[in-house]
Amino acid sequence: MNDAVVMVRTFEKDTGVRLPVSDDFLLPFLSPTSPGSHYWEGPPAGAALDRQRGRVLLQLHQILDLLQRSGVDLAGKSLLDIGTGNGMIPRLILEFSGLSKAVGVDPYLDGEHRSSWQPHDRDALFRQLADYIASESPGELDFSRYGHLTGFEHFTLRPGRVAYTRGGAKQFRFAQFGAHDLARLNETFDILYCKAIDHISDWDGIFRAARAVTHDGSLFVIKHFSFFAYLGPHRYATTNIPWGHLLLSDDEYRRFAAEFHGHRAEDMCRFYFSGLCYPRNTMHQLTEIARRNGFVLQVSINEPMRHAHRIQDFIGLIPDFWTLVHENHPSVTADEMLSGRYHFAFRRIA
Secondary structure, eight states, rough: OOOOOOOEHHHHOOOOOEEEEOOGGGGGOOOOOOTOOEEEOOOOOOOOOOOHHHHHHHHHHHHHHHHHTTTTOOTOOOOEEEEEEESSSHHHHHHHHOOOOEEEEEEOOOOOSTOOOOHHHHHHHHHHHHHHHHHTTEEEEHHHHHGGGOOTTTTOOOOOEEOOOOOOOOOOOEEOOGGGGGGGGGOOOEEEEEEGGOOSHHHHHHHHHHHHHHEEEEEEEEOOOTTSSSSTTTHHHHOTTTHHHSSSOOHHHHHHHHHHHHGGGHHHHHIIISOOOOSSSHHHHHHHHHHHHTTEEEEEEEHHHHHHHHHHHGGGTTTTHHHHHHHHOTTTOOOHHTTTEEEEEEOOOO
């Protein structure tokens, strides 16, 4: 255990149990924010930062690597990106593969959601990223060529090399609506991709909507940061109690926010209960929801959090830790709590 951790404050649960509160449980594990900003604030509007570019390039490389390892040939295929944000991922896949069509949907425009990119020139960012890839990693995506931009990303598995041929003029389309309204597209896709289900409630509704825009054999690829992970509520709503979001009941969380984060308690609770999937679902439940809707798991990768060896020590600081966790979340497992990112590929079979 790190002896530098000093617990000078405690929070008392409704049952009388006292939990340690310290910024040492939180700040060392967050990527830094822009100079002059607080840890719970997103990046300011303006030019993309290197770490944002690195995040996009890593996401692109990871999905192409997963598809390659799954034996998927993108030539002539169509892709739908659910919760696309600024659309960089589908646009770049379209640019650097034989993909014939890509569509991105998102209910929010830039800056409208706490997890959204701030307002920026999407076309200029796309050209910048595409030209960077072509010049710095010609002919294949190679992590070693851009890895220096990913120093603040929570990942431990590096994607393998992925060869590419830069495509010709192909059109990307953006539609502003949510994951439950995919039938409005009135078309089907070979591949669905979603990296934002942690912000979308009603996962059963997501898979029902996915059925409306897929066919037998379509692949649904999901990249997910579990709510039950150490930083599951994201920087905007994570507590400075080790796994506080699992140790506290919903009412206790509201009380904690008011007591320790009074100046932003309302905003913190709004994100916690509305900006994240609610009610919470484990990865086992996700797999079962997919199965009920005709999607069978093909690939499952649990990418450990890079700080797992450090945060695991915090468990010993809290008596009856597992009892407290399972009182609130009976089905959660240790491997999910110590996870970083999950990567799934579901195949539609019916």
